[in-house]
Amino acid sequence: MAMAFTVWLLLLSLLFLLPVSVLSQTNGSIVVGASLSAAGNSSWISSSGEFAFGFQQLENSDRFLLSIWFAKIPDRTIVWYANGDRPAPKGSIVNLTANSGLLLTSPQGEELWRSETIVGVVAYGLMNDAGNFVLENEKSEKLWETFKNPTDTMLPGQIMEIGGKLFSRQSETNYVRGRFQLTLQQDGNLVFSAKEPFYSTATTAGTIPGSEGKRLVFNDSGNFYILRVNGGKFTFTEEERPARDYYLRSTLNFDGVLAQYFLPKPYVGNVSWKPLWSEPPNICQKVDSGPGVCGENSICTLKADKRPTCECPRGYSLRDPNDPYGTCNPDFRQDCDNELSYSKDLFDVQVLTNTDWLTSGGNEQLNASTADTCSQSCFQDCLCDVASYSNETCWKKKLPLTYGREDSSLNAKTFIKFRKDNSTPQVPKMPGSDNKKKIWTTSVPVESILLFTSISLNFMFGAAVCFRFFFCFRKKPAKFTHSDLETNLRSFSHKELEEATNGFNEVLGEGSFGVVYKGIIQVGSGVEVAVKKLKRVIEDGDKEFKTELNIIGKTHHKNLVHLVGYCDEGQQRLLVYEFLSNGTLASFIFGDEKPSWRQRMEIAIGVARGLLYLHEECTTQIIHCDIKPQNILLDDHYNARISDFGLAKLMMTNQSKTHTTIKGTKGYVAPEWFRNMAITTKVDVYSFGVVLLEIICCRRSVDMENNCEEKAILTDWVYDCYQGGVLELALDYEVNPLDGEMKLEETVMIALWCIQEDPAFRPTMRKVVQMLEGVVEIHVPPCPSPYNRAA
Ligand SMILES: *[C@@H]1O[C@H](CO)[C@@H](O)[C@H](O)[C@H]1NC(C)=O
Ligand SMILES: *[C@@H]1O[C@H](CO)[C@@H](O)[C@H](O)[C@H]1NC(C)=O
Ligand SMILES: *[C@@H]1O[C@H](CO)[C@@H](O)[C@H](O)[C@H]1NC(C)=O
Ligand SMILES: *[C@@H]1O[C@H](CO)[C@@H](O)[C@H](O)[C@H]1NC(C)=O
Ligand SMILES: *[C@@H]1O[C@H](CO)[C@@H](O)[C@H](O)[C@H]1NC(C)=O
Ligand SMILES: *[C@@H]1O[C@H](CO)[C@@H](O)[C@H](O)[C@H]1NC(C)=O
Ligand SMILES: *[C@@H]1O[C@H](CO)[C@@H](O)[C@H](O)[C@H]1NC(C)=O
Numbered sequence: 001m002a003m004a005f006t007v008w009l010l011l012l013s014l015l016f017l018l019p020v021s022v023l024s025q026t027n028g029s030i031v032v033g034a035s036l037s038a039a040g041n042s043s044w045i046s047s048s049g050e051f052a053f054g055f056q057q058l059e060n061s062d063r064f065l066l067s068i069w070f071a072k073i074p075d076r077t078i079v080w081y082a083n084g085d086r087p088a089p090k091g092s093i094v095n096l097t098a099n100s101g102l103l104l105t106s107p108q109g110e111e112l113w114r115s116e117t118i119v120g121v122v123a124y125g126l127m128n129d130a131g132n133f134v135l136e137n138e139k140s141e142k143l144w145e146t147f148k149n150p151t152d153t154m155l156p157g158q159i160m161e162i163g164g165k166l167f168s169r170q171s172e173t174n175y176v177r178g179r180f181q182l183t184l185q186q187d188g189n190l191v192f193s194a195k196e197p198f199y200s201t202a203t204t205a206g207t208i209p210g211s212e213g214k215r216l217v218f219n220d221s222g223n224f225y226i227l228r229v230n231g232g233k234f235t236f237t238e239e240e241r242p243a244r245d246y247y248l249r250s251t252l253n254f255d256g257v258l259a260q261y262f263l264p265k266p267y268v269g270n271v272s273w274k275p276l277w278s279e280p281p282n283i284c285q286k287v288d289s290g291p292g293v294c295g296e297n298s299i300c301t302l303k304a305d306k307r308p309t310c311e312c313p314r315g316y317s318l319r320d321p322n323d324p325y326g327t328c329n330p331d332f333r334q335d336c337d338n339e340l341s342y343s344k345d346l347f348d349v350q351v352l353t354n355t356d357w358l359t360s361g362g363n364e365q366l367n368a369s370t371a372d373t374c375s376q377s378c379f380q381d382c383l384c385d386v387a388s389y390s391n392e393t394c395w396k397k398k399l400p401l402t403y404g405r406e407d408s409s410l411n412a413k414t415f416i417k418f419r420k421d422n423s424t425p426q427v428p429k430m431p432g433s434d435n436k437k438k439i440w441t442t443s444v445p446v447e448s449i450l451l452f453t454s455i456s457l458n459f460m461f462g463a464a465v466c467f468r469f470f471f472c473f474r475k476k477p478a479k480f481t482h483s484d485l486e487t488n489l490r491s492f493s494h495k496e497l498e499e500a501t502n503g504f505n506e507v508l509g510e511g512s513f514g515v516v517y518k519g520i521i522q523v524g525s526g527v528e529v530a531v532k533k534l535k536r537v538i539e540d541g542d543k544e545f546k547t548e549l550n551i552i553g554k555t556h557h558k559n560l561v562h563l564v565g566y567c568d569e570g571q572q573r574l575l576v577y578e579f580l581s582n583g584t585l586a587s588f589i590f591g592d593e594k595p596s597w598r599q600r601m602e603i604a605i606g607v608a609r610g611l612l613y614l615h616e617e618c619t620t621q622i623i624h625c626d627i628k629p630q631n632i633l634l635d636d637h638y639n640a641r642i643s644d645f646g647l648a649k650l651m652m653t654n655q656s657k658t659h660t661t662i663k664g665t666k667g668y669v670a671p672e673w674f675r676n677m678a679i680t681t682k683v684d685v686y687s688f689g690v691v692l693l694e695i696i697c698c699r700r701s702v703d704m705e706n707n708c709e710e711k712a713i714l715t716d717w718v719y720d721c722y723q724g725g726v727l728e729l730a731l732d733y734e735v736n737p738l739d740g741e742m743k744l745e746e747t748v749m750i751a752l753w754c755i756q757e758d759p760a761f762r763p764t765m766r767k768v769v770q771m772l773e774g775v776v777e778i779h780v781p782p783c784p785s786p787y788n789r790a791a
Helices: 002-026 371-380 444-465 494-500 541-553 585-589 597-617 654-662 682-697 714-723 744-754 765-772 786-790
Strands: 029-031 035-037 043-045 051-057 063-070 078-081 093-097 101-105 111-114 124-127 133-136 142-145 158-161 165-171 174-184 190-194 213-218 224-228 233-235 246-252 258-264 274-279 299-302 308-311 316-318 328-330 347-353 355-360 363-367 386-390 393-397 401-406 413-419 490-492 507-511 514-521 527-534 563-569 572-578 632-634 640-642
Touching: 035 051, 043 124, 051 124, 101 142, 165 246, 174 213, 174 246, 347 371, 355 386, 355 413, 371 386, 371 393, 371 413, 371 597, 490 494, 490 572, 494 514, 494 527, 494 563, 494 572, 541 563, 585 597, 585 632, 585 682, 597 632, 597 640, 597 682, 597 765, 682 714, 682 744, 682 765, 714 744, 744 765
Parallel strands: 299 401, 490 563
Antiparallel strands: 029 124, 035 093, 043 051, 051 063, 063 078, 093 101, 101 111, 124 133, 133 142, 158 213, 165 174, 174 190, 213 224, 224 233, 246 258, 258 274, 299 308, 316 328, 347 413, 355 401, 363 393, 386 393, 386 413, 507 514, 514 527, 527 572, 563 572, 632 640
16 A cells, blocks of 8 residues: 555656656647646646746746746746636646546645536647647547637637637736636627726628628738638738747737737847737727726826826825726815815926826816916816816816826826825814804804914915915916017007197096006097006016016906006006096995995906906916905996906005005905915905995995994994894895895805905805805805904
8 A cells, every 4th residue: 555655656756757858848748647736837848849838836926827838938928827816826736637628726626727618538638839738539639729718818820719708817917817808799899898898899890791700810920810701801910920930929918908919939038029019009098988997097108019007196196006007096185165175375286298087077168268277277276186278178177087198199288286295284164054153253262263273373384385376466487588578468658648648637546556547549539548657666677567567468358457558668667458437346336326236246246257367267367466446447337347457566565565554454455464474366355355345335344434433344344233133234224235136145144254364264266256146055154353353
């Protein structure tokens, strides 16, 4: 017994050592009963020595793959594998059996894989020189072959019949079945598909009978084609690389690209596989359905070998670090329900050229004149994650983004927001509509001070991180640095304007930036203009002036006063505006007769839209800094037109600073000005809020002439009335104020949001417009200045 066992063991070890060398070196034929063990390199080699069948140890693993590979190429490129889903532990054995064909069992005796449905009795196995492992019966009839049971690769001489499939592996080194599949369908179409529907290619479907595909052929001349029923061919390439001279293979790669590769024979050194063709030619462009080759928010780039790589944009990282083709998640959160958490100072945009995501959670189309406007618009919009600008159209997009790709044919500029630091500030929640007003008065002392402090800290942190919104001017340096004006502004000589204004005779008004005169310029029958003589221009002069004019000259909005031209002669700087017949908003609302509520509300929306344009929609962001009824003009149809925008930068001298700070108490000026805080568009929101209250009440914001002290400060007075539920008081019991759709209380609430002491609490002008238009809900505003009041 012991003797028998020893002999058996000896035989076994002989089988390990001998068959490999003896059998393979003859003619590739393997006898029934032969086996290979998964340990080291054990294989059966074809007679030419070009192909090997056996075990290959998986990279970075102690498991083995039963496979066929190119035996003369050192990289041992695998062309067929059996147990991709169930890698074999060391010591597993593959037996060639008469009744079951190939049988792979683990050392514990567990069956890992077997060659399927063998009808008949296997006489021998054969690793042939084409790379096909065949099981034959005594009559040399093929019972089973790897060519008929392909995995992800086809070799010359291999044919796929209707119903045949190739499956991709999961990654270059992971042979578990992957996402992609290639099928020669019943209808004769060769179709690419993925686990998630991805895309399909109808390569041969023809309306002409007989043009259907019949089989997929890889012949020995190296031609890879679909043979049609009528004998015609759909070829993937005309180029011939015969199998005699080249190693060839066509592989459905793990990334979904089917490609034919070649390598000159004989193998002479460090050359590697090169693709002859690939299908699809650019997989990054395949956008039928499903997530595409790269995961959500990822960017697909086609490499030189026509294979894709996926990359997360800046500020994003892979959800699964082990799956570079997977979804990219943002490292940050834009919580738009919580206005405070979206401090723009914390964000920046990365500019990607010729890159775009073709679909996303929400696409908003915007008519934007420039890429810059597009970028700005997204940057300002908390709901926007990405903006892309192409063909003079701006698309604002939301996560998740799919079909991201880099492609020069896109001709697009894409802006993706990312957070500059990784910390997510702890911000208090914005009071929702469920909060009662009371919270903000009765429980003020402790809560709101804490709240306020933390908000301030956050805000200042944000401001410190990025001090980009400096003062009331453009956010980015203008690209045009040369002094020539690129707009169609007309340049006037001083003499011309002197004549036009009849020697600066008729004064229309005096603003913070200078005196305005009426004039008539001779264009056709003569056009009325308003000529503003600037008091003083920033010292470094000429270039600055023209840069600013370029910015102002490029603004076009129906709620802005249009700049017609300018004069820039020596010390003289004058601006020529269109003349508006109906004077200023100040004279309109503070006059003896109150305009109708509807008219007032239309003006309010007009002003808001004009500001929104300045903040978010024009080429270069403009912070007005001096919104007040004196700077809002009315045209023939009583449309509100904002004037003096873009001038703050020019006039940012001690003079105008003094001017604004002098107003100290409670005018139109946001608290930031006194607090050395960053000046953002929110200063305009504040001023707008004050103006809105003035429009509502037809009263000046500071009215010292009024004997009643508690009414002197309009903002406080209105808040008190609002708190007390007696808003009619604020309107002096105006008769029938509600003749428009706009409700008094709601409008007051919007204004109270705008005049929040903390800029972070104030809505953006976009939100203000939406609230005024009634398209978003208006929550109950907190006390505008809880700090002052608590004290
Ligand atoms: C291979 O060689 C063996 C003997 O070594 C022989 O029995 C067998 O028929 C040969 N097979 C082929 C396919 O030539
Ligand atoms: C297996 O084969 C490869 C290439 O032929 C060789 O580099 C390696 O050393 C072999 N390993 C063993 C354990 O024989
Ligand atoms: C496989 O072959 C080995 C040795 O040749 C033998 O011990 C084992 O029983 C065989 N397994 C099967 C399932 O035939
Ligand atoms: C392979 O196919 C091509 C194209 O149909 C044909 O020209 C060539 O003769 C074929 N080669 C072989 C060996 O069948
Ligand atoms: C091939 O080898 C040569 C030297 O033997 C080396 O200079 C070259 O970089 C190698 N090429 C590749 C692709 O490895
Ligand atoms: C964009 O402009 C076109 C024509 O100028 C206009 O028809 C369209 O309504 C505009 N779209 C938006 C969203 O403003
Ligand atoms: C750009 O837009 C125009 C008009 O809307 C259109 O005719 C043209 O095809 C577009 N070009 C591209 C590349 O989308």
